[in-house]
Amino acid sequence: MVKRAVILAGGEGKRLGELTKDTPKALIKVAGRRILYRNLKLLQDAGVEEFVIVVNKRFKEKIEEFLRQSGFDATLVENPHPERENGYSLYLARGHVKGEFAVLMSDHLYEKAFIEEALKGKGLIIDKLGLYIDKTEATKVKCENGRIKEIGKGLTNYDGFDTGFFVLDEGIFEVAERLLQEKEQLTMSELAKEAQLSCTEVSGKFWMDVDTPEDVKRAKKYIIQLAVKVAGDGWVTKLINRKVSKVLSYYLVDYLTPNQATWLTFFIGLFSALVAYFSPPLGGILLQINSMLDGIDGEIARARMQTTKFGAWLDSVLDRYVDFAFLTALAFHLKPSWDFMPWVFLAIFGTPMVSYSTERFKGAYCEDAYIVIKELRFLLGKRDERIFLIMIFTLFGWIKELFVFLAIITNVRVALTIYLVWKRKGKE
Amino acid sequence: MVKRAVILAGGEGKRLGELTKDTPKALIKVAGRRILYRNLKLLQDAGVEEFVIVVNKRFKEKIEEFLRQSGFDATLVENPHPERENGYSLYLARGHVKGEFAVLMSDHLYEKAFIEEALKGKGLIIDKLGLYIDKTEATKVKCENGRIKEIGKGLTNYDGFDTGFFVLDEGIFEVAERLLQEKEQLTMSELAKEAQLSCTEVSGKFWMDVDTPEDVKRAKKYIIQLAVKVAGDGWVTKLINRKVSKVLSYYLVDYLTPNQATWLTFFIGLFSALVAYFSPPLGGILLQINSMLDGIDGEIARARMQTTKFGAWLDSVLDRYVDFAFLTALAFHLKPSWDFMPWVFLAIFGTPMVSYSTERFKGAYCEDAYIVIKELRFLLGKRDERIFLIMIFTLFGWIKELFVFLAIITNVRVALTIYLVWKRKGKE
Numbered sequence: 001m002v003k004r005a006v007i008l009a010g011g012e013g014k015r016l017g018e019l020t021k022d023t024p025k026a027l028i029k030v031a032g033r034r035i036l037y038r039n040l041k042l043l044q045d046a047g048v049e050e051f052v053i054v055v056n057k058r059f060k061e062k063i064e065e066f067l068r069q070s071g072f073d074a075t076l077v078e079n080p081h082p083e084r085e086n087g088y089s090l091y092l093a094r095g096h097v098k099g100e101f102a103v104l105m106s107d108h109l110y111e112k113a114f115i116e117e118a119l120k121g122k123g124l125i126i127d128k129l130g131l132y133i134d135k136t137e138a139t140k141v142k143c144e145n146g147r148i149k150e151i152g153k154g155l156t157n158y159d160g161f162d163t164g165f166f167v168l169d170e171g172i173f174e175v176a177e178r179l180l181q182e183k184e185q186l187t188m189s190e191l192a193k194e195a196q197l198s199c200t201e202v203s204g205k206f207w208m209d210v211d212t213p214e215d216v217k218r219a220k221k222y223i224i225q226l227a228v229k230v231a232g233d234g235w236v237t238k239l240i241n242r243k244v245s246k247v248l249s250y251y252l253v254d255y256l257t258p259n260q261a262t263w264l265t266f267f268i269g270l271f272s273a274l275v276a277y278f279s280p281p282l283g284g285i286l287l288q289i290n291s292m293l294d295g296i297d298g299e300i301a302r303a304r305m306q307t308t309k310f311g312a313w314l315d316s317v318l319d320r321y322v323d324f325a326f327l328t329a330l331a332f333h334l335k336p337s338w339d340f341m342p343w344v345f346l347a348i349f350g351t352p353m354v355s356y357s358t359e360r361f362k363g364a365y366c367e368d369a370y371i372v373i374k375e376l377r378f379l380l381g382k383r384d385e386r387i388f389l390i391m392i393f394t395l396f397g398w399i400k401e402l403f404v405f406l407a408i409i410t411n412v413r414v415a416l417t418i419y420l421v422w423k424r425k426g427k428e
Numbered sequence: 429m430v431k432r433a434v435i436l437a438g439g440e441g442k443r444l445g446e447l448t449k450d451t452p453k454a455l456i457k458v459a460g461r462r463i464l465y466r467n468l469k470l471l472q473d474a475g476v477e478e479f480v481i482v483v484n485k486r487f488k489e490k491i492e493e494f495l496r497q498s499g500f501d502a503t504l505v506e507n508p509h510p511e512r513e514n515g516y517s518l519y520l521a522r523g524h525v526k527g528e529f530a531v532l533m534s535d536h537l538y539e540k541a542f543i544e545e546a547l548k549g550k551g552l553i554i555d556k557l558g559l560y561i562d563k564t565e566a567t568k569v570k571c572e573n574g575r576i577k578e579i580g581k582g583l584t585n586y587d588g589f590d591t592g593f594f595v596l597d598e599g600i601f602e603v604a605e606r607l608l609q610e611k612e613q614l615t616m617s618e619l620a621k622e623a624q625l626s627c628t629e630v631s632g633k634f635w636m637d638v639d640t641p642e643d644v645k646r647a648k649k650y651i652i653q654l655a656v657k658v659a660g661d662g663w664v665t666k667l668i669n670r671k672v673s674k675v676l677s678y679y680l681v682d683y684l685t686p687n688q689a690t691w692l693t694f695f696i697g698l699f700s701a702l703v704a705y706f707s708p709p710l711g712g713i714l715l716q717i718n719s720m721l722d723g724i725d726g727e728i729a730r731a732r733m734q735t736t737k738f739g740a741w742l743d744s745v746l747d748r749y750v751d752f753a754f755l756t757a758l759a760f761h762l763k764p765s766w767d768f769m770p771w772v773f774l775a776i777f778g779t780p781m782v783s784y785s786t787e788r789f790k791g792a793y794c795e796d797a798y799i800v801i802k803e804l805r806f807l808l809g810k811r812d813e814r815i816f817l818i819m820i821f822t823l824f825g826w827i828k829e830l831f832v833f834l835a836i837i838t839n840v841r842v843a844l845t846i847y848l849v850w851k852r853k854g855k856e
Contacts, residue, residue: 310854313792317785317846324777331773335766345759348777349752356784357745362791364741418745426738 002119002167004050004097005043007036008188009063009106010079010089011056024059026106027066030216031223031253032304035109036063040072041305042115043102051075052096053106054089056082087186091176098170103188105164107210109219111226114205118165123198124148125167126160132208132222133161139189143199151189159199162189163207166197224250227302228295236384237295245295249303258301258308262315265293269322276394277329284394287326291387294319316359319383320352326390327351327406334399343403350410354381357417365425373420381413430547430595432478432525433471435464436616437491437534438507438517439484452487454534455494458644459651459681460732463537464491468500469733470543471530479503480524481534482517484510515614519604526598531616533592535638537647539654542633546593549628552576552620553595554588556631560650561589565639567617571627579617587627590617591635594625652678655730656723664812665723673723677731686729686739690746693721697750704822705757712822715754719815722747744787747811748780754818755779755834762827771831778838782809785845793853801848809841 009026026036040051051074055063060078067074075096079089090103102119104110110118118125126141140158142150151162166188175195179186206222208215228246252261269290276283297315301307327348336344358376361369370376386406393402437454454464468479479502483491488506495502503524507517518531530547532538538546546553554569568586570578579590594616603623607614634650636643656674680689697718704711725743729735755776764772786804789797798804814834821830 308854309792309856310849313788313849314846316788317781317842320781320784324773328770328773328777332766332769338760338763341760342756345752345756345776348773349756349780352777352780352784353745353748356748356780356787359784359788359791360741360744363787363789364737366794414745418742421741422738426736428737 001047002100002102003048004052004099004101005048006052006054006090006093006097006101006103007039007106008054008086008089008103009036009056010054010082010086011107023062024056024106025210027062028210028216029254030109030210031220034066035210036066036106037070038109038305039104039106040074042110042112045112046116046119048102050097052077052093054079054092083185085185085187087176087188087191088180090188090191091173091180091186094173100167100169103166103168105209108164109208109210110165111206114202114207117202117205118163118200119167121200121202122167123200124192125163125165125202126199127163127205127207128160128201128203130161131204132206135161138162141199146198147196148193148199151193160201160203163202164209165207166192167200168197171195220253221250223303224253224299227299230298234382234384236388240388241292241295241384244292245299248293249296249299252296253300253303256300258297258304258306258311259314261297261300262311262318265290265297266318266322268293270325273322273325273329276326277333280330280333280394280397280399283326283329284391287387288391290322291384316355320355323351323383324348330399330402336400340400343407346407346411347403350407350414351386353414354410355383357414361421365428373424375420376417379413379416381409429475430528430530431476432480432527432529433476434480434482434518434521434525434529434531435467435534436482436514436517436531437464437484438482438510438514439535451490452484452534453638455490456638456644457682458537458638459648462494463638464494464534465498466537466733467532467534468502470538470540473540474544474547476530480505480521482507482520511613513613513615515604515616515619516608518616518619519601519608519614522601528595528597531594531596533637536592537636537638538593539634542630542635545630545633546591546628547595549630550595551626551628553591553593553628553630555591555633555635556588556629558589559632560634560636563589566590569627574626575624576621576627579621588629588631591630592637593635594620595628596625599623648681649678651731652681652727655727658726662810662812664816668816669720669723669812672720673727676721677724677727680724681728681731684728686725686732686734687742689725689728690739690743693718693725694746694750696721698753701750701753701757704754705761708758708761708822708825708827711754711757712819715815716819718750719812744783748783751779751811752776758827758830764828768828771835774835774839775831778835778842779814781842782838783811785842789849793856801852803848804845807841807844809837
């Protein structure tokens with residue numbers, strides 16, 4: 001496994017205008033996190049232990065300050081001649097790395113899956129699809145027998161795009177030294193071609209370079225998109241809720257922490273309950289809106305690389321209180337006779353029990369109930385579905401029917417959960 | 429670590445009378461489990477992988493049948509001359525074990541902690557305290573410079589009791605061979621003394637040999653006692669509930685599986701709710717009885733070595749339903765006006781939320797909330813305390829006060845849990 005990485009941040013980043021006047025490109029914030037933070041964190045999570053960052057002299061102090069604040073440990077190597085290009089920057093890392101090491105550009109963003117796969121490769125990582133980049137602007141690579149033959153922006157016959165991510169060894173410094181004896185400037189492309197690096201394909205994953213203010217916006221959009229994908233979403237969440245939360249997360253990711261988003265959603269949920277007491281249909285609509293907002297905290301957390309177990313725990317506990325407050329408000333709106341009250345109690349109690357039975361499963365087995373017992377995914381009664389149906393029932397004024405429906409569906413679901421868990425895991 | 433064990437089951441077990449007429453002592457059931465099962469399981473859990481059992485020819489088929497049914501894998505070595513004593517039995521294991529191996533008597537019972545510690549020892553394991561044995565009948569050991577000097581029942585000056593558990597190596601077979609050339613019979617005591625085995629002390633843990641029908645009863649009592657000790661019990665459980673459940677578990681352990689005990693307790697709980705609708709004080713008393721019974725399933729499971737995660741999960745889910753049924757029944761008994769209903773709803777919802785918030789913690793962190801956040805143990809509102817107070821309140825006829833009390837105590841507890849988890853684990 002590759003344990004070292006060199007990040008080339010020696011450039012000047014002129015095209016970003018105002019954004020990089022006082023700040024190197026590596027320190028630009030995209031979706032609430034600096035590019036350098038994202039790359040260091042992803043590499044670290046993938047097993048990289050030592051970092052070398054080649055920096056433009058002008059920005060060295062800024063980078064040092066960033067490292068201090070973010071708690072990453074890295075060796076800084078100053079590049080006194082940024083105009084000599086990034087191949088020269090890499091050459092300056094000589095003596096600071098040994099064995100195999102990754103090399104990446106400080107203005108490139110990559111998703112987790114890309115980094116994990118790329119670190120297993122060798123030479124230059126190329127992408128055949130380039131789903132997220134401007135293909136006309138991108139550097140293309142032509143390979144032959146698994147090695148680079150041609151590299152450049154103007155190639156028309158090519159095998160993939162240069163992702164700016166390399167896995168190299170110390171041999172590269174000798175090639176660089178030879179080339180630098182002949183010429184002043186050296187780009188990574190020239191160096192890669194001359195060294196006849198291997199081509200490794202990692203296609204279809206998110207990566208892009210950030211060159212212009214428009215790129216920053218585009219990158220943010222993609223990062224939010226990736227943060228929206230969650231295994232185990234119910235169908236209402238997939239078809240409706242995520243469509244809305246995605247848009248809001250895009251605007252909120254720079255301003256809200258995930259936990260702030262959780263509390264905000266909670267208070268909107270309580271407000272929907274208050275409204276439901278006076279007007280169930282209006283409350284129902286607000287609750288469905290709240291359900292749409294419910295995904296935002298998780299999306300922001302993933303996009304900002306700030307997911308915590310605490311956040312997931314808090315979100316669950318508060319969701320139960322919103323459900324409770326809403327149904328209690330409906331009960332007070334209805335004020336039924338005691339003959340009808342069993343349905344009210346069963347609905348109010350059964351609702352958290354759906355969650356309790358599956359969460360307690362995780363507590364017992366340290367595994368996700370929805371992964372171990374797949375049938376649970378197809379059983380009606382998950383929160384997103386319940387809330388959507390609550391809205392429908394309240395819009396039609398079917399409050400009594402709603403309580404009967406919830407009382408049955410939630411408690412039957414718990415009974416079925418007991419049966420399914422017993423069938424699958426009864427002996428453990 | 430010791431990976432092999434020899435179990436000496438070559439004896440005749442005459443003193444157990446009817447119990448061992450057709451069955452070897454190793455297959456006697458104590459607290460619902462055969463002694464041999466207990467020893468094999470404990471050794472296996474402690475890392476032992478290979479077993480050799482030296483058996484009396486008469487009982488070989490019985491042992492083979494047991495192994496088939498219980499799924500343990502062991503090499504059986506026949507002892508055609510049980511009258512030549514257990515030192516000779518051990519000698520017959522020669523060639524079936526190598527390196528270091530444990531030796532234990534098939535009619536001895538040991539607790540988990542004893543086996544784990546003993547396996548780290550060397551030579552004969554002795555116990556200075558002998559808390560669970562008849563000391564006059566026990567074999568005593570005198571050591572000198574860490575090795576056995578004298579061994580026998582009649583010693584008055586001794587360092588500890590012979591636990592029947594040894595950690596030996598192949599050297600023991602040479603000593604046995606030499607002794608067996610001079611004499612017909614050879615006991616483990618003679619062999620141990622002649623070999624000048626090391627003495628290793630493991631004191632105060634449960635172990636005993638089963639010689640008489642009275643021993644079987646005594647052993648059962650100790651095993652139940654050990655099964656009663658649970659970390660994290662509330663004070664009502666400790667001071668009251670366990671005292672009762674212990675006695676019942678002693679009588680039920682041979683007849684009920686843990687899951688049967690769980691369901692039985694559940695139905696008694698539902699019955700207490702039904703009674704509470706007509707007479708809250710009577711229902712309250714029944715609920716407290718139910719709370720006393722609630723420990724039985726776990727005690728039986730531990731005593732029978734049948735603990736499962738499913739059992740713990742099922743018990744939790746069903747407890748929530750009992751709590752709900754009881755409070756709902758009280759609400760129907762009271763039938764208060766809607767002015768008072770917020771308290772009823774908050775009590776009925778807050779009750780499962782106490783459990784939800786701590787169980788969901790385990791789901792998030794895969795750690796026990798009561799271990800990580802010690803303050804939770806001292807917060808009022810755990811189930812045993814709630815139920816005890818429910819009984820008190822119902823006996824005094826304070827039904828309204830009960831709802832107000834529960835509504836406050838449970839939901840405040842959840843709020844405090846959120847605060848404490850945030851303080852301790854907010855960054856994770």
